[in-house]
Amino acid sequence: MDRIATVETDQGQLYGAVTEDGFVALSHDFPQWPTLRHVIAAGVLDQVAAQATGRAPTHMAGQVRNLPPVPDPEKIICVGVNFPDRNAEYKDGSDLPKYMSLFPRFARSFTGHDRPLIRPPENHTLDYEGEVAIVIGKPGRRIDAADAYDHIAAITLANEGTIRDWVRHAKFNVTQGKNWDNSGAIGPWLVPFTDAAQLDEVRLTTHVNGELRQDDTLSRMMFPIRQQIAYISTFTTLVPGDIIITGTPTGAGARFDPPSYLVPGDVVEVSATGIGTLRNTVEDET
Incomplete structure (x- = not known):
């Protein structure tokens, strides 16, 4: 499985391949594509990943x-x-919705793998939501669901x-609760998408301090990923590097009685079949 990541090093920001032995920097091999967003737009993610074959790490894990x-x-x-089950958590007697609920997140609201989620001083109800995210590679507007995976x-x-x-x-929006700096995470890497099986039957789990909190399969989504791409691209053009975060199963901390919010020292691990594990600790903002 190819694993392509973006990291910060003493030499600045680099992208490259994550191997069992460390990190293989590839940025300098492709100066025409300065970031992974440029790589994705050029449609050469597989080409970049292949460049790491047989190469020794340029950095050990602790160096990035x-x-x-x-x-x-x-x-x-x-x-x-x-x-x-997530819809049922609201206990409002509502049927399954006709249309999906959507909201934006800003890039600075996310940190990377093995970095702390930050709990702000204004409010301590920091909660987790494990999800699979897709990265758009081919631009499109009004994309047909049958063609969605091509994008x-x-x-x-x-x-x-x-x-x-x-x-x-x-009353109607959640944006301000979803965009605190470094309150969420994306990663640990990109896995190039080549086959529908990478999404259709994926099992998604979230553990907090080793305790299983969320566990479901993407096949049970009310709005499958093909439909998400089709619906979203109806009103906005999807471009390379855009990210769609596809939905979280039941089991977030807010639904416990009493609620079980994250506190400093907690470790949250989001895992999915064929992708890996995104791990984060929790710290208070300083």
Whole structure:
């Protein structure tokens, strides 16, 4: 499995391949594509990944700081309440919705793998949401669902961390609870997308301090990923590097009685079949 990441090093920001032995920097081999967003736009993610074959690491794991894999995406769009059990959590008697719920997240609201999620001083209801994320590779508008997978360059994971009290500040929107700096994470790397099986039957789990909190399969989504791409591209042009965060299963901390929010020292691990594990600790903002 190819694993392509963006990291910060003493030499600055680099992209390259993650291997069992470390990190193989590839940025300098492709100066025409300065970031993975440029690589994705050029449609050469596989070519870049292949360049790492047989090469020794340029950096050991402790010599790099993980960043979200796609720098400065134009859009990050999140799908809310997208599993049947998640809809039932609201206990409002509503049927399955006709249309999907969507909201934006800003790039600076995410940090990278093995970096801390930051709990702000204004409110301590920091919660986790494990999700699979897709990265758009081929631009499109009004994309047919049957063609949707042709527009995916790569898949990754997200912890769509949320300040729960702040999603309740307004009647119809959740944006302000979803965009605190470094409250969520994306990573640990990109896996090039080549086959529908990479998404259709994926099992997604979230553990907090080793305890299983979320566990479901993407096949149970109310709005499958093909439909997400089709619906979103109806109203906005999807461009290379755009990220769609596809929905979280039941089991977030807000639904415990009493709620079980994240506190400093917690470790959250989001895992999915064929992708890997996104791991983050929790710290208070200083």
